[in-house]
Amino acid sequence: VRRLGTATAVEAAAAVLITIAAIVVRFWALQNQPGGLYPDEAAEGLSAQSLLTIPGYHPVFFNSDGGREAMYAYLVAAVFKVFGSSVLTLRGAAAAIGVAGVVATYVGVRRFGRGAALMAMAWTAGSLWMIAVSRDGFRNILTVLVGAAALAALLRWGDRPSRWSAALAGVAVALG
Numbered sequence: 001v002r003r004l005g006t007a008t009a010v011e012a013a014a015a016v017l018i019t020i021a022a023i024v025v026r027f028w029a030l031q032n033q034p035g036g037l038y039p040d041e042a043a044e045g046l047s048a049q050s051l052l053t054i055p056g057y058h059p060v061f062f063n064s065d066g067g068r069e070a071m072y073a074y075l076v077a078a079v080f081k082v083f084g085s086s087v088l089t090l091r092g093a094a095a096a097i098g099v100a101g102v103v104a105t106y107v108g109v110r111r112f113g114r115g116a117a118l119m120a121m122a123w124t125a126g127s128l129w130m131i132a133v134s135r136d137g138f139r140n141i142l143t144v145l146v147g148a149a150a151l152a153a154l155l156r157w158g159d160r161p162s163r164w165s166a167a168l169a170g171v172a173v174a175l176g
Contacts, residue, residue, distance in 0.1 A: 022125035026095040041137035048076035072139030090137035098134025101144030108151035
C-alpha cells in the first residue's frame with residue numbers, strides 16, 4: 001500500500017471538508033426554505049411526474065412553461081421514482097446535482113494545480129448563486145455540473161488524444 005504524501009493528504013482532507021460544507025448548505029432545512037413553490041419548479045415537477053405516469057411519454061423537449069429541454073425532468077423523474085414525488089425530493093435532486101457540480105469543478109480544474117482546484121471548489125461550494133440555485137428545483141443547476149464535466153473531458157482529450165477521449169469530450173460538450 002502506497003502512503004499518500006502530506007500535500008496529497010491535506011488536499012484530500014480539504015476537498016472532503018469543502019464537499020461536506022457544500023452538502024450542509026444545500027440540504028440544511030431544505031424542507032421549508034425557500035418557502036413556497038415557484039411556477040418553474042412546479043413545471044419541472046409536473047413534467048417529471050408526467051414521464052412516470054403517462055405511458056409512452058418520452059419527449060426530448062417540453063412545450064409547457066415556455067419550452068425547455070428534458071434532461072433535468074428525466075433526472076427528477078428518476079429521483080421521484082426512488083424517493084417519491086414531493087417538493088422536498090424535487091429540491092433535493094437540485095441540491096444533489098449542486099454538490100456533484102462542486103466535485104466536478106474540482107475534477108475540471110485540478111489539472112491547473114492543487115490550489116486552483118481547491119479554490120474553485122470552495123468558490124463553487126460557497127457562492128451565493130450556486131447555493132441558491134441548488135436549493136430550488138430549477139434546471140439551471142445542471143450548468144455547473146455539465147460545464148465542469150465538459151471542461152474535464154476536453155482537457156483530458158487534449159492531454160491524451162484518443163478516440164475514446166474524443167468521444168467522451170463530444171458527449172460532455174453535447175450535454176451542455
